[in-house]
Amino acid sequence: MAYGVYVGGFGFGVLAHAHDFLTHGWHPYEWGVPVLDGFWTALIGLDTLPIILILTGWRRLGLxxxxxxxxxxxxxxxxxxxxxxxxxxxxxxMLQSIFLGYVLGCIGFLWRDRPV
Structure with missing residues (x-):
């Protein structure tokens, strides 16, 4: 269940950033500084990494x-x-901060779960 929340949270991030990209094009956050615009757009792929790593058994790396x-x-x-x-x-x-708290709070327990 803990991994499900983890995967679901990052899945939500993928969908949110993909929505912004599909709705607003290559620079959906152009109101911000260019490095942040690039980072937030890159989160479409970056948020996918922990999902893939966890689901393929590379749990510690995914965490x-x-x-x-x-x-x-x-x-x-x-x-x-x-x-x-x-x-x-x-x-x-606020929602991301709550999810970060979850990630921080459960990483020690999940880390011991499987040595991969």
Whole structure:
């Protein structure tokens, strides 16, 4: 079940970023700085990595990659909200922060689950 929440959370991220890409084109976040626009667009692929790794048995690598992605994503969204003053990120940032808390809270338990 814990892996299901993990995979579901990253799956939601893939869908959200893919929706933005399909709706707004190659630069869906052009209001932000170019490096953030590129990062958020790249999350379509990056968010897929932990899903694939976990489902193919590379669970520890999937957990580590997922944690790294979430720390970077929440940090980028904090920057967008508090420095760039992009208010529409307030709600999604709260949800992402909760998911980051889940990832951090369960990684120690899941890490021991399987040595791969």
């Amino acid at each position: 580590a990659v997922g944690l790294t992605i979430m720390i970077l994503d929440v940090s980028a969204n904090h920057y967008a909200l508090f420095v760039l003053k992009f208010q529409p990120f307030a709600g999604p940032l």
